Amino acid sequence: MLINSETLLRVRYAETDQMGVVHHANYAKYLELARIHWLEELGVSYKGMEAQGVMLPVVAMEFKFKISAYFDDKLTIKTMLRKIPTVRIVFDFEIYNSEKELLTTATTTLVFMDSKTRKPIPCPAYLITIIKNANQE
Amino acid sequence: MLINSETLLRVRYAETDQMGVVHHANYAKYLELARIHWLEELGVSYKGMEAQGVMLPVVAMEFKFKISAYFDDKLTIKTMLRKIPTVRIVFDFEIYNSEKELLTTATTTLVFMDSKTRKPIPCPAYLITIIKNANQE
Amino acid sequence: MLINSETLLRVRYAETDQMGVVHHANYAKYLELARIHWLEELGVSYKGMEAQGVMLPVVAMEFKFKISAYFDDKLTIKTMLRKIPTVRIVFDFEIYNSEKELLTTATTTLVFMDSKTRKPIPCPAYLITIIKNANQE
Amino acid sequence: MLINSETLLRVRYAETDQMGVVHHANYAKYLELARIHWLEELGVSYKGMEAQGVMLPVVAMEFKFKISAYFDDKLTIKTMLRKIPTVRIVFDFEIYNSEKELLTTATTTLVFMDSKTRKPIPCPAYLITIIKNANQE
Numbered sequence: 001m002l003i004n005s006e007t008l009l010r011v012r013y014a015e016t017d018q019m020g021v022v023h024h025a026n027y028a029k030y031l032e033l034a035r036i037h038w039l040e041e042l043g044v045s046y047k048g049m050e051a052q053g054v055m056l057p058v059v060a061m062e063f064k065f066k067i068s069a070y071f072d073d074k075l076t077i078k079t080m081l082r083k084i085p086t087v088r089i090v091f092d093f094e095i096y097n098s099e100k101e102l103l104t105t106a107t108t109t110l111v112f113m114d115s116k117t118r119k120p121i122p123c124p125a126y127l128i129t130i131i132k133n134a135n136q137e
Numbered sequence: 138m139l140i141n142s143e144t145l146l147r148v149r150y151a152e153t154d155q156m157g158v159v160h161h162a163n164y165a166k167y168l169e170l171a172r173i174h175w176l177e178e179l180g181v182s183y184k185g186m187e188a189q190g191v192m193l194p195v196v197a198m199e200f201k202f203k204i205s206a207y208f209d210d211k212l213t214i215k216t217m218l219r220k221i222p223t224v225r226i227v228f229d230f231e232i233y234n235s236e237k238e239l240l241t242t243a244t245t246t247l248v249f250m251d252s253k254t255r256k257p258i259p260c261p262a263y264l265i266t267i268i269k270n271a272n273q274e
Numbered sequence: 275m276l277i278n279s280e281t282l283l284r285v286r287y288a289e290t291d292q293m294g295v296v297h298h299a300n301y302a303k304y305l306e307l308a309r310i311h312w313l314e315e316l317g318v319s320y321k322g323m324e325a326q327g328v329m330l331p332v333v334a335m336e337f338k339f340k341i342s343a344y345f346d347d348k349l350t351i352k353t354m355l356r357k358i359p360t361v362r363i364v365f366d367f368e369i370y371n372s373e374k375e376l377l378t379t380a381t382t383t384l385v386f387m388d389s390k391t392r393k394p395i396p397c398p399a400y401l402i403t404i405i406k407n408a409n410q411e
Numbered sequence: 412m413l414i415n416s417e418t419l420l421r422v423r424y425a426e427t428d429q430m431g432v433v434h435h436a437n438y439a440k441y442l443e444l445a446r447i448h449w450l451e452e453l454g455v456s457y458k459g460m461e462a463q464g465v466m467l468p469v470v471a472m473e474f475k476f477k478i479s480a481y482f483d484d485k486l487t488i489k490t491m492l493r494k495i496p497t498v499r500i501v502f503d504f505e506i507y508n509s510e511k512e513l514l515t516t517a518t519t520t521l522v523f524m525d526s527k528t529r530k531p532i533p534c535p536a537y538l539i540t541i542i543k544n545a546n547q548e
Contacts, residue, residue, distance in 0.1 A: 013310065013320075014162055014303045016155035018208060018461075019526075023151050024469045025443075028436035029288045036287065036346075046287075047346040050429075058435045062473045071155060072310075072321040115430075150447065150457075151440045155324075156389075161332045162302035166425045169299075173424065173483075183424075184483040187292075195298045199336040209447075209458040252293075288434050292427035292482060299425055345429060 002081040003134050005038040011073045021068035028061060031093055031108055034077040038091070042130050053115045054124060056089070060109040067103045074098045084131060085123040087111055139218040140271050142175040148210045158205035165198060168230055168245055171214040175228070179267050190252045191261060193226070197246040204240045211235045221268060222260040224248055276355040277408050279312040285347045295342035302335060305367055305382055308351040312365070316404050327389045328398060330363070334383040341377045348372045358405060359397040361385055413492040414545050416449040422484045432479035439472060442504055442519055445488040449502070453541050464526045465535060467500070471520040478514045485509045495542060496534040498522055 009030060017023040035056075036046045046056070069075060075095055082090040088109055095104040114121050146167060154160040172193075173183045183193070206212060212232055219227040225248055232241040251258050283304060291297040309330075310320045320330070343349060349369055356364040362383055369378040388395050420441060428434040446467075447457045457467070480486060486506055493501040499520055506515040525532050 018153040018157045025439035165299035290429040
């Protein structure tokens, strides 16, 4: 495990379904928030990265749902970089509720992509530097 | 009332919330489907229109929710063009369930926009011609 | 205008569409957040209210979209109670970006509903008291 | 592989994001549609099943995204039951566009749950019978 961040969010009413719990599709959105926050903690703006022509589409994702989340729950998402990124960047996630119960584990794999050619590219050098520096702290 | 279309759709599970009904935000998505279908019935592809540099953002919308819709309901959306479009195009909608109950009425106003300049433009001439011809049938 | 609150939120990536702006359906979700926050500022939990058998479905909503919101924007939603609630409660909203531009105005009307009978009921007395007290401050 | 179904759907505008493709969270909703349709092809209503007190929450899901889907694309989802369900039911999916390109593969695992106790229960006997009969045809 390399660099971690913690992201807090609150479950929105619109994210529930008629089972009375968070609909599972929303977890993909929660992880996206968490990754963008993880970058932000490293001083990197995903918005800025896209403006510079680098996109990060998700190419794989896996979820295990253990305990449901409910409307108004305060969730903590722990985001963990798995290894130094190459063309791919892999994150592991743990989602907890405010009672510290582990609700969900997940993994997402994303690919650095040139937004014009839509072809995969290596992780930008500045990001690797930032990750390595952060990892040594 | 000028030209009408009817669009059928089925309520998705993910569109419900913990009240056990369709969450109100989804109706904006239903109307979008209905407008795109309305264009399609006139032989116009919204996708093609965007590819040619014309976008149609929503600038105003109003809803009155009378009766709830439920998971798996088969809804009919009646889409009615209010008048010949100018820079703006205004639609009125009625949403019915399969028991012909009127669930929701709505109005949306959209603006034709040049997708490069992001400035308003008049309704494309070919679309006005199509609307006038359809209206005379 | 009676009692106001201000709610901050950040635009999520998943809330954008291929026009590159926030898809209009998401604004209904933003206002829901803002109303729940408005209640919270008065010391009232909407979750608790539902647990006590009172629901607040939206029966009407209106939006005027003036300026688009973008991914990562920090939005401020100003929520304004229009008058002392009866069976209905009406809110006006203004959504601003971080440059203080007014992006969107909106109004929503909700109805207090008994969650068992699904019939309209008057606004709970304790909520009227809280509103009147807050209004005198 | 036991019993298969094919579900058609059309990508909605609201399902795109500012990369110009379907946002990955929507695929979880697409698979949900496909599972409900798979049941329907067997003569089973998921709505009816819930009304009888059986829920089917998702406990695990995995996606591999190979090629993007775009607004207005006509997608075909192939749903494949992996084996006779027990407390769990596992489906594999393939999503194709209209040019028969394989866009996405996925797997979801769901658990039969008593909607009152919220405890896992075995797959209802009538559903196992239907599956076995369909499999022999």
